[in-house]
Amino acid sequence: MKRVVSGIQPTGNLHLGNYLGAIRNWVRMQDDEGGCLFFLADLHAITVRTDPKDLRANIRAMAAALIASGIDPARSTLFPQSLVPEHAELAWVLNCIARIGWLNRMTQFKEKSGKDREGASIGLFAYPVLQAADVLVYKATHVPVGDDQKQHLELARDIAQKFNTDYEREVFPLPEPYILGRAARIMSLRDGSAKMSKSDPSDMSRINLTDDADTIAAKIRKAKTDADVLPGDMALLEPRPEAKNLVAIYAALADLTEAQVLAQYEGKGFGAFKPALAELTVAKIAPITARYNELRDDAAYLDSRLRAGAESARAVAGPVLAEVYETVGFLPR
Ligand code: TYM
Numbered sequence: 001m002k003r004v005v006s007g008i009q010p011t012g013n014l015h016l017g018n019y020l021g022a023i024r025n026w027v028r029m030q031d032d033e034g035g036c037l038f039f040l041a042d043l044h045a046i047t048v049r050t051d052p053k054d055l056r057a058n059i060r061a062m063a064a065a066l067i068a069s070g071i072d073p074a075r076s077t078l079f080p081q082s083l084v085p086e087h088a089e090l091a092w093v094l095n096c097i098a099r100i101g102w103l104n105r106m107t108q109f110k111e112k113s114g115k116d117r118e119g120a121s122i123g124l125f126a127y128p129v130l131q132a133a134d135v136l137v138y139k140a141t142h143v144p145v146g147d148d149q150k151q152h153l154e155l156a157r158d159i160a161q162k163f164n165t166d167y168e169r170e171v172f173p174l175p176e177p178y179i180l181g182r183a184a185r186i187m188s189l190r191d192g193s194a195k196m197s198k199s200d201p202s203d204m205s206r207i208n209l210t211d212d213a214d215t216i217a218a219k220i221r222k223a224k225t226d227a228d229v230l231p232g233d234m235a236l237l238e239p240r241p242e243a244k245n246l247v248a249i250y251a252a253l254a255d256l257t258e259a260q261v262l263a264q265y266e267g268k269g270f271g272a273f274k275p276a277l278a279e280l281t282v283a284k285i286a287p288i289t290a291r292y293n294e295l296r297d298d299a300a301y302l303d304s305r306l307r308a309g310a311e312s313a314r315a316v317a318g319p320v321l322a323e324v325y326e327t328v329g330f331l332p333r
Helices: 016-033 052-069 086-095 100-104 107-113 122-136 147-166 213-222 241-254 258-265 270-295 299-328
Strands: 005-008 037-040 077-080 142-144 176-178
Touching: 005 016, 005 122, 005 142, 016 052, 016 142, 016 241, 016 270, 037 052, 037 299, 052 077, 052 270, 052 299, 077 299, 086 122, 086 299, 100 122, 100 147, 107 122, 107 147, 122 147, 147 176, 213 270, 241 258, 241 270, 258 270
Parallel strands: 005 037, 037 077, 142 176
Antiparallel strands: none
C-alpha cells in the first residue's frame, strides 16, 4: 500500500522554496492519492531555542499557510507532531538502532551547530532519528521533500533496514524520498549558492507566501543577477547560478520546462525578465495569501482541525508502535 507522509517545521513563514520544492507536491499527491499525512514538525522546532509564544503562533500560522496552499484537512490528515506522542516514543526505540557514526555524517547538523558543536542540543544531533520515526511510525512509502532533506531520508531507510535486520522481521517498508527535479532546490535571491531558507537573516533573500504584490516585485527587482542576456541553452546558465535560479522559479511557477522559458526569453536581459517573473509570482501567490489572511486569526478553527488530524494520525500510528513494542520485547501496550 502506498502511504504518503511529510512534515514542515513551523518556524517563520512558508516561502517559495518550501512551496515549490515540497508543498505543491503535497497538494498534488493529496489530489492523486488521498489518505496522505502532513504534519507541523514542532518537536523539531525546539531543537534550537524557540520562544513559546512564537512557536504557538507559528504552528497555527503554518497550518493556515498549508490549508491556504491547498492542503485540505478533510482529505489529508494535518496535525502538529507533538499531539501524536507515538512520534517521540518510536524515536526512542530508533535512537537505540541508529549509530553515532551515521549521525556524525549529517550535513544539516554540521551547518546548524556551526563552530559550537559541543554547545548544540542533543535534540539537534538526534533530529534525523526523530525524522525517521516521523515517517516510519506510519509505515510511509513515499516522502515528498525538497533536495535538502534527501540525506535525512536516506538515514531513515538505513535505520528501517537495520531495525528489520536486527529483529529479523520486516516491520518497516523502506521509505522513498520523493523529490521532484526542477524546483527541488530553490536558491536565495541574494546568493545563488545558498538555498532559500526561513533562517536566512535577510528577508530580501526569500519570497514569503505572505508577501504582498509590492514586496514581491521589490524583492525580484533587487534579486542578484548579472548584466548578460538570457541564453537559449540551459547549460550556458551553469556558471550563472543567480540567473539559473530565477529561470527555474519561472519554469516551476508557469509549469513549463526551463528550455521553454529560455525559448521565450532568449536574448532578453533581466530588465525584461524580472518584471515578467514578478507578475507571474504575484499571480500565483496572491490567491494563497488572500486565503491565508482569512484563516490565520481563526485559532479556534485551526486548533479544531489540528486536533482532529492528530486523532486520525494516532489511529494509524498506535498499531505500528504496538507492533514495534511487541517486536523489541516490551510487554503489550
Ligand atoms: P523544512 O521545514 O526546512 O522544509 C519543509 C520542506 O520544504 C523543502 N524546502 C525546499 N525545497 C526547495 N528549495 C528550498 N530552498 C527549500 N527549503 C525547504 C524541504 O526540503 C522540506 O521538504 N526536517 C524537515 C521537516 C521534517 C520532515 C520530517 C520532512 C521533520 N520530519 C519527516 C519529511 C519527513 C525540515 O526541516 O523541513
